[in-house]
Amino acid sequence: MCTEAVGTNAAGRVAAGTVAVGTAAQELQLKRGEFAIAVHLGLIRLRARQDGGRPRVACEEVERLRSQDGFPEALRDRVRTVGTAQGAQQLGISPDSFTKLARAGCLTPITFYLNRYRAIVWLYLADELAGFAARESRLLAGRSPAWLRDRLEGGTDFRARNWRSRRVERLLTLTEDPWARAAVLADTLDPVQLAEVVDDPYERAYLARIRPEPAFGPAGPPLARETMAHLMRADEPDEMLWRRVSLIAELDHAREARSAPRPGGEWRSFPRQANECAPEPDPRADAESDPAAASAPGLLARIGLRRRASRAAAHRQSGQGCAPFGT
Template identity: 60%
Template sequence: MTVKEATRTHPADETAPLCLSAGRAAQALSLKRGEFDLAVHLGLIEAEPATNGARPRIRRAEIDRLRASPGFPEALRDRVRTAGTAEGATLLGVSPVRFTGLARVGCVSPVAFYLNRYRAVVWLYLVDELLVFAAKEPDLLVGKTPAGMRTMLDAGTDRRARNWRSRRIERLLSRTEDPWARAALQASALDPVQLAEVVEDPYERAYLARVQPDSAFGRPGSVSGREALLRLILADDPDEILWRRVNLTLELEHARESRPAPLPGIDPVHRSVGGRRVAAGRGSVSGWTGQVPRRSGARPGVMRGLFVRAGLRRPGRER
């Protein structure tokens, strides 16, 4: 069965596939693979939850809905149209240098990237967002660079990677309610040393790695692409590292309250016995010690306790 036949078959036809693979869905929607992946990430295309590292699949009904929408396929392609620095500068009517400066200070944020033939990162921006920015901030496009912006640029400020990380993490957080998956998304931006300082239990760290969504930062196929991805996914600014550590601590507390991280070979379903977490049906303590952590808002000294749990300073002596 061809893609067109699959997508045009009446929903009641049981011979048509209920879902299409990412490649066939992209073809049916007249999208390039990168456009399709971006549309799924932005929530423009509703995908079935991916499992075991598989690529997302799209229900036939969703493809039918998109194909029947006004202006298809041009309207859908326009919503995922991206521009690099040169094209973005042309759209805003500024020089590439001015555009890069606006991006570095965070006036516009990249939504994706690719590597050019020199293996340098090329940031991509949503055209719709660039046009909205131009309409809202016309004064930043003409005349001299504002003093505050110039100070930031002279100091070497570059928020492009940070903003790219943040918008991807926030988007993925909005698509999952599982507490361990949410903690894993926060952990994905921390290097192993930072992560170990916040999450001391190696079984918890292993579980975070296991439940982290594979699509957190895309999946480039080339070796150089994977190397670039590894460089870009990690927070490198002290403020960002602090923010991720604090958020990981909060998400981790909620995850521990919902269920403990399973030990190897032990059923992840647990019950509570005398304040300890015990593997259901196993009759032995699963390695969990102490009471279930309380939420930080349940006691005084919230910020102090939060920073201590995030490993950012030693607890003071109680008086």
């Protein structure tokens, strides 16, 4: 019972009274996949390590979960997943109807795996399907509503997008560090788009280094890891634009907090001086007075202008006035 513990201090040793995630999974009688889902849902809290090693689980957390009513069955039920056939049976509909509801965005996958044909097989929380059946019983019987038919006729498939949005939002809630949050958002862009938003190669390298990983670390064959990376990337114009804007905003916060590390441990910081040029105003500030600025492309353009102005001011030598835009 949760006896693995090591000495610790702020310099990076493992916290006392903690166990490795594998040990915690065993004590909670969960499979690795079930444990990962429980962490994703916030049912199990991990403790980050200051040395950047694998996160661990506090013994108190293990004991809290083991002492809950109905353990371990109740915990397993909350992370139990089903595929299309089982999910359709649970909802009392055909597998084809289940797939249509998922493609239309009514059902959000919690995870996936690759079958022997290397095709993505989505899995859903049985607990969430039960809630959906109680809330949306009208969608399970009779003719599909017009909005659902329109989505399907247009070739819409929200499964990857909904899975990605859920994962991104959950990862963002796990940290308040702006650079770590920016790393989560950076994962949603392909390398070309990322280079357009983050033009500093050292910042891109830093974001890649602190990219969040699963609790058990990189696992599975290379194809599975490549599929995960591919699914994490936004694939529709509106989503890509939203992720770019979100990343730009998070980078602004990160750069204000600290600079990305440079080679040899050098840090570049540009504290604002009293005589520096005033920053560009928030691009959302005059959205009401300028409808064009409120549009997504207008917002992105204004944020880009502000970023160029900030970089110009940062590189300005003391007493030389503002550098021109366009650098």
